[in-house]
Amino acid sequence: MLAASVVAALALLPIASGAQVVGPPPLDFPAPVDPQSWELPEWQTIEDYRPIPGVDWTDPERQAVKPIRAAMIFGDFQDRDFVVTQDAGTDVFGVDQDWADRVPGFDGPLANPTVGGIAREDVGEFYTDLIVNEPSEVNYGHTVNEYWLEDSYGLIGVEATPFGPYRMTGKEHEYGMGGGDAGGAGNQCPQGDSCGEGSLPIVGGLFGGFDAELIQAAAADTVTGMAFNAEDYDFRWLVHAGYDESGTWQEFGEIMFDGPEAVTDRFGPPAPVQQELGMCDSDCPNAAGTRYVDWTSWAAAEGIWSHAIPGVSSTQGENDGSAVFAHELSHIFGVLDNYNNPYNPGRSYTGPWAMLSRGAFNGPGGAHTRWQIPATQGASMGSHHMLRNKIRLGFTPPHEVLTVTPQVLAATGPVAADIFPRAYPLAPVTDDIGLHGIVVEFGDDQGSCSSNDLQCDRGGYDNYTVEVVDRMGHDSYTPDHGVLIAKNKTGVDLAPFMWAIDAHPEDINTVTGVGEHEGREVYDFVRPDGTRAAISLGDARQLADALFHAGTGEGVVNTWTDEANGLQFYVLTTEHDAEDPLSIGSYRVAVRSLDGHGPIDPATTVAGSTDTTVPLGEVATIEFDLANIGITDISRLSVDTALEHRLPYEYVEVAALGGTTVQVHVGLAEGSTGAHGVTLTATSELTGEAVSATATVVVTDAGATGQALPGLALVLPALPAGWLAVRRRP
Structure with missing residues (x-):
């Protein structure tokens, strides 16, 4: 009667809402030895930086014996001062919170510049220290000098001396709109202006364009610097006020606007330019052409596209980080670009893994942060050169x-x-x-x-x-x-x-x-x-x-x-x-x-371990010994067993006249206890010959525990006191 009462009471127990009957817990297998672990650049933050164990390339004792020297020459335009001379957050290039929320991982400032109020005469020293010479809080302790020391294993360091800034004879769009490195939009050059590389008047015997004009403007000062300071300059970095179009065309184009007709006046040509544009009627378009796609905002299109002349110089904007300077210096060393148009058919060649590809865009926050001034996120921490180029560069x-x-x-x-x-x-x-x-x-x-x-x-x-x-x-x-x-x-x-x-x-x-x-x-x-x-x-x-x-x-x-x-x-x-x-x-x-391995075959054997016991619900590791009396082999492993199992490795090296031990993790969450066979097969990748061995695993029910049912509430009915007392019949 007591048993029947308990059963009846339990049968009436209510189950809390959401309860479900579940099986035994999954087996706790060891984690993979090298799990897949990629992440997109825009998901990364400054905290992802990891120092190289035991090596600090900012240490004065690690510096190159004779670093290469750059003349870092700065130029601004008739209509554009350096952005960092403005107060923080006052430049036209900025985004609102809606834009930031629509770009995955974006955690940067919403407006430029983030560091402002720099006097014009101090711009050269500010950027030379930021990009090349001085680790600081602003650049998170990382410079292009550190990059080259690290990439070259201490062979090459970089120092820079600033010159300028010098005022260009033209407006920004005259250098940044047109063919070549101007990036496009020559058809939207204001009436009376000359746009495009080589289209400006001849300066100092050289065809016009930003590069030629700035080099000529600084020539006397750089020669004087070499003569009086005993400094030689191995190349020139040319830095222009404003933005590199590569870092703005998408962010202030298709990310910000639904189409070219949606571009607002804020990102269109300035009012005087609107009136002068020869191709305008009553409504002047606020969009313009760009390199990869048909349109961006006019303000984004007027910037120069960064470029280099091998052995001579490279040209960058204020928003370019040290990775861009490292990329362009690679060109000066004679190694060329290895990237594609991402909007044409065809895959990226080497993507984020190569400095001469899109590794130059790497840095916390990814590519969509490359418009920020000064550059401390995307394009601030470029990847190493790939092995082919490291060999070529020595x-x-x-x-x-x-x-x-x-x-x-x-x-x-x-x-x-x-x-x-x-x-x-x-x-x-x-x-x-x-x-x-x-x-x-x-x-x-x-x-x-x-x-x-x-x-x-x-x-x-x-x-x-x-x-x-x-x-x-x-x-x-x-x-x-x-x-x-x-x-x-x-x-x-x-x-x-x-x-x-x-x-x-x-x-x-x-x-x-x-x-x-x-x-x-x-x-x-x-x-x-x-x-x-x-x-x-x-x-x-x-x-x-x-x-x-x-x-x-x-x-x-x-x-x-x-x-x-x-x-x-x-x-x-x-x-x-x-x-x-x-x-x-x-x-x-x-x-x-795949065409052979010589006259000697591998000769691999497999031996299983002794019997192993594992409680139901737990995982045991069993071992097999592979031995080889032939040439080195690569064996492909597979397991045949009724037990749940994991192989840590699929391929193993079995050295000539040697051997190795491989592990197999096995267990049983539920099912038949007793003896189970575990057969390991090793198949030679060289000959296709397969050898096997079997180990026995005994599964016991000792220590097996069930899993509590989530959401189950045991509510016993009220019973008289002493209901479990054993009563002796009279």
């Missing part, structure tokens, strides 16, 4: 690169090597000795693809480079850590001459963020009408998830095969530890020929 010495050919690989078998991150210097800067990359010289490119294919690399390459990117130093604002594989051309810099292999070639708009950004939606910005603008298929951010990772896990890609050129690359293991700021995230990578 930064990476031959002993830090392993060079192989497919012919050698076909004769000797695969090679594997540990690769240090490219931002981390090796001996003699640190005590570490090793490699910064692998070069595979394959000769004539046998690949072919259709020009209609977004992923078509256009052919003509002759080598692969394999390097490691870790988010440290100026690589802190790359989108990910991992292994960067690229095809390259050794000869002329005819873009694309570097092509990053994309581990995830799918449209990045179709995925969501991972890791700490899990589930975060991906898009470029929200238009004023409320519709979302997707990241264009040619945008550099399509390569944010391009790196290869080690091990297994959702989204992890650990191998790349080039059938046409007979090569396969593997990412085997990593020492990366995102939780340890002192971790040097090296990777072990391998490459093999």
Whole structure:
């Protein structure tokens, strides 16, 4: 009777709203060894900077023995003073909170300049210190001198001496509208003005244009500086008042306005210019042409587009950060651009991973912050040069690169090597000795693809480079850590001459963020009408998830095969530890020929561990030993078992006349206890031969616990006192 009463009472217990019956908790498997972890640049903040462990390139003892010297020459216009001479927040270029809310991750100031009231005669010293010479609170302690020391492993430092400012003979739009580096909109040049590079009067025997005129204006002062100060200048940085059109055309074009007819007078030509525009009738348009798309605001279009003359000089605006100066100095050194028009068919070539591509846009807040003055966010912390260019510039010495050919690989078998991150210097800067990359010289490119294919690399390459990117130093604002594989051309810099292999070639708009950004939606910005603008298929951010990772896990890609050129690359293991700021995230990578491995085969065997016991609901780790008495092998692992299981690694290196131990994590959340077989199969990537071994795992019910039902409320009915007392019948 007692039992029946209890059962009846329990049967009447109410269940709280929202309660559901659930199964056992999921098994607590170890996390992947190297999970997918990319993020878009606009999601990054200044706190994402990570110092290089043990190396401080701002240390006076780390400076170059003889830095290269720049004459930094400043010029303003008849109608434009330097923006930093104005009071903070007073320039026409600014945004409202609605604009800021529509741009993902934007956390910058809404108006320019953020630092103002600089006297005109002090502008040169202010920008020279900000960009080149002096770490400060304004530049967060980072300069272009630091960048070049870091990128070159201490070989190159930069110092700059300011000259000017000098007043140009023309108005800003005369230099910034027209062909060439003016960026377009020559048809909206005011009547009576001359717009476009080379269209201004001849100055000092040179064709007009901002560059020629400013160099001529400063010639006497720079010569005097060399003569009386015993200073020589290796090149010139030319800095103009106002904005580089590259940093304004989108932000004050399609992000701010629904169309060219929606551009307001505030961003149209100034009133006197409106009256003078020869192509205007009663209504003067406030929009104008630009380089990548058909229109932007007139105010954005009148700026000069940053550019360089190899070996001579480069030209930048006030809103250009140190990454732009580093990018343009690369041109002065003779290395050319490797980027595409992001609004034409075709994928980005090397995206955010290369200084000569869109790595020049990197920095906290991403590309949509590059209009701010002074520049401390986007384009303030550019990426390193990729390995192909570091070799060309002499930064990476031959002993830090392993060079192989497919012919050698076909004769000797695969090679594997540990690769240090490219931002981390090796001996003699640190005590570490090793490699910064692998070069595979394959000769004539046998690949072919259709020009209609977004992923078509256009052919003509002759080598692969394999390097490691870790988010440290100026690589802190790359989108990910991992292994960067690229095809390259050794000869002329005819873009694309570097092509990053994309581990995830799918449209990045179709995925969501991972890791700490899990589930975060991906898009470029929200238009004023409320519709979302997707990241264009040619945008550099399509390569944010391009790196290869080690091990297994959702989204992890650990191998790349080039059938046409007979090569396969593997990412085997990593020492990366995102939780340890002192971790040097090296990777072990391998490459093999698809066309052979020489006369000796690998000979791999597998032995299973002894029996293992694991309670129901828990995870056990079992080990298998792989041994090899042949040449080095790459084994592909797979597991066959009724248990839930995880393989930390899919591919393992089994060294010649050596071996390795691999782990398999297994468990059972619910189901049959007792003995279960776990079979590991190792298949040779060289021969296709498979070997297997089986271990036994005994699942017990000891320690198994159920999971409390969420929302369950036990409400017992009122029962007389002493109802559980045992009563003896009389």
